[in-house]
Amino acid sequence: MTELILIRHGETDWNTDHRIQGHIDIGLNRTGLAQAEAIGRRFAGANIDVLACSDLRRAMQTMAPIADGRDIPVLPDQRLRERNLGILQGKTREEAQRLAPDAFEAFRSRTPGAALEEGESLSAFAQRVIDALSELTEAHRDRRIVAVTHGGVLDIAYRHATGTPLEAPRTFPIHNASVNTFHVEGSQLQLVDWGDISHLPDKLAMDEI
Numbered sequence: 001m002t003e004l005i006l007i008r009h010g011e012t013d014w015n016t017d018h019r020i021q022g023h024i025d026i027g028l029n030r031t032g033l034a035q036a037e038a039i040g041r042r043f044a045g046a047n048i049d050v051l052a053c054s055d056l057r058r059a060m061q062t063m064a065p066i067a068d069g070r071d072i073p074v075l076p077d078q079r080l081r082e083r084n085l086g087i088l089q090g091k092t093r094e095e096a097q098r099l100a101p102d103a104f105e106a107f108r109s110r111t112p113g114a115a116l117e118e119g120e121s122l123s124a125f126a127q128r129v130i131d132a133l134s135e136l137t138e139a140h141r142d143r144r145i146v147a148v149t150h151g152g153v154l155d156i157a158y159r160h161a162t163g164t165p166l167e168a169p170r171t172f173p174i175h176n177a178s179v180n181t182f183h184v185e186g187s188q189l190q191l192v193d194w195g196d197i198s199h200l201p202d203k204l205a206m207d208e209i
Contacts, residue, residue: 002137002184003144003192007066008154009058010035011176019092021058022085022119028061035177035200040065042179042199048072049143052136054080054150062177063148079132082150086119112166122166129156137184154180161189 010032014021028036043066053063055076067074087103088096096104106114112123120128129152136145151174158164158172161182173195181193 002141004133004137004182004184004189005144005146006154006157006180006182007039007062007146007148008151008174008176008178008180009054009056009062009148010039012058015176017092019090020085020088020096022082022089023056024089025057027057032058032176033061036062036065038199038201039177039179040068043146047144048146050136050140050145051075052077052080052145052147054078054082054148054153056081056150059148059150066146066148077132077136079128080147080149080153083122083125083152084119085116087117088119110167110169125152126156126160126166129153130160133157133160133189134187138187154178157182157189158191158194161191 010028012021012026012032013029014026016029039062048066048070049072051063051067051070051072052075053059055078059080060076063074085107087100088107091099093104096107100117103117103119106116110122112126113121115121136147154174155170157180159166175195175197177197177200179193179196179199181196182189183192184190
């Protein structure tokens with residue numbers, strides 16, 4: 001059985017400000033660094049065969065305590081990045097709605113093929129994520145894979161595993177520093193456990209904006 005554990009990066013100041021990050025390379029804040037250390041303690045001594053990570057700094061910082069002391073290379077993959085949200089990046093939702101209303105509506109409506117100026121459509125993003133996860137699990141069959149990524153990637157993985165349409169409103173939480181577990185049968189993800197933040201003693205985890 002191939003096990004895929006997807007972890008959302010820890011908290012950033014832009015998370016707390018509800019500012020759209022996308023591909024902008026924001027690092028963890030103090031809380032996020034503490035969350036990363038808590039994840040590291042959770043996986044200390046656990047058997048892990050493969051480590052993969054988005055190449056953005058907030059993900060790499062979250063991965064660092066997991067990888068510490070292990071003789072396993074971390075495989076960076078740009079395809080595990082957050083969705084490229086183009087002209088919305090760097091703006092709060094209020095700013096995005098005011099300054100880029102067409103792009104914000106394409107984002108808010110979850111219309112899969114809607115073009116997003118300077119960014120990715122939802123359908124293109126979903127295909128990128130599915131391709132990356134499929135290739136990762138195919139290359140490491142019957143292994144335990146831990147990957148640190150982003151809220152949007154987790155959203156796609158959940159929908160792919162459960163058959164939830166891209167355009168359906170999100171009804172499931174996506175917490176910072178959450179652990180989300182899948183098994184892989186062929187090319188199909190099977191959801192095993194979602195949104196586990198039991199390793200965070202104070203339960204301090206923000207939902208994805």
